[in-house]
Amino acid sequence: MAQMYFYYSAMNAGKSTTLLQSSFNYRERGMTPVIFTAAIDDRYGKGMVSSRIGLQEEAELFNASDDLYARLQDMNATQKVDCVLIDECQFLTKEQVYQLTEVVDKLNIPVLCYGLRSDFRGELFAGSRYLLAWADKLVELKTICHCGRKANMVIRQDASGKAIADGDQVEIGGNDRYVSVCRKHYKEALER
Numbered sequence: 001m002a003q004m005y006f007y008y009s010a011m012n013a014g015k016s017t018t019l020l021q022s023s024f025n026y027r028e029r030g031m032t033p034v035i036f037t038a039a040i041d042d043r044y045g046k047g048m049v050s051s052r053i054g055l056q057e058e059a060e061l062f063n064a065s066d067d068l069y070a071r072l073q074d075m076n077a078t079q080k081v082d083c084v085l086i087d088e089c090q091f092l093t094k095e096q097v098y099q100l101t102e103v104v105d106k107l108n109i110p111v112l113c114y115g116l117r118s119d120f121r122g123e124l125f126a127g128s129r130y131l132l133a134w135a136d137k138l139v140e141l142k143t144i145c146h147c148g149r150k151a152n153m154v155i156r157q158d159a160s161g162k163a164i165a166d167g168d169q170v171e172i173g174g175n176d177r178y179v180s181v182c183r184k185h186y187k188e189a190l191e192r
């Protein structure tokens, strides 16, 4: 029986690296993984999953309007899909998380989702909310705060490095905009 996995963490914890490693594992066994990433995340060019350590691979793009069950059913009819790997899964809609559960339950293809649990305000992303509710396996990937504790929160910074409390949930960026920290240092940064 296939299962749905949600690998979640703060930023810079190795999610994309782990995804690319899984893809490599499938390929070296002669199997066919399909990688998806969010069209809105164009940091490394559209249609690429890239890790900060330098690995990269081409990926299919998803938009909020895509029916991922229909797309994967079509792909699987042409070439058997052995595994679906989704990067930036926090940007999935509720409907798309449901469609991915159908890929697992009806097509019997494992779906491995990698993404953030919460945003810079500490609120869940829509994709993460439903993955936390519906995935078979929840796996936390860990990174560390400057103090050495586990970093489970992400600060969004302005140009002067000050933590921002409000704004749109989605703003694409990297180490220049965001810093992963522990909860204690997240609170302290916002109180300053």
Ligand SMILES: Nc1ncnc2c1ncn2[C@@H]1O[C@H](COP(=O)(O)OP(=O)(O)O)[C@@H](O)[C@H]1O
Pocket (backbone or CB within 6 Å): 009, 010, 011, 012, 013, 014, 015, 016, 017, 018, 050, 051, 052, 053, 054, 143
């Ligand atoms: N040159 C490097 N060599 C080894 N590790 C690196 C290098 N550059 C970045 N990293 C590590 O890679 C991890 C970030 O990987 P990435 O997959 O991009 O994270 P995420 O997708 O979770 O944001 C961090 O742990 C970082 O310390």
Ligand SMILES: Cc1cn([C@H]2C[C@H](O)[C@@H](COP(=O)(O)O)O2)c(=O)[nH]c1=O
Pocket (backbone or CB within 6 Å): 010, 011, 012, 015, 016, 041, 043, 088, 115, 116, 118, 119, 120, 121, 154, 156, 169, 170, 171, 172, 173, 174, 178
């Ligand atoms: C915290 C937070 C992040 N984002 C964006 C910033 C990046 O483009 C991605 C996460 O990238 P990762 O390094 O692959 O984890 O998400 C955002 O839009 N809003 C936020 O609050």
Ligand SMILES: [Zn+2]
Pocket (backbone or CB within 6 Å): 145, 146, 147, 148, 149, 181, 182, 183, 184, 185
């Ligand atoms: Zn800390």
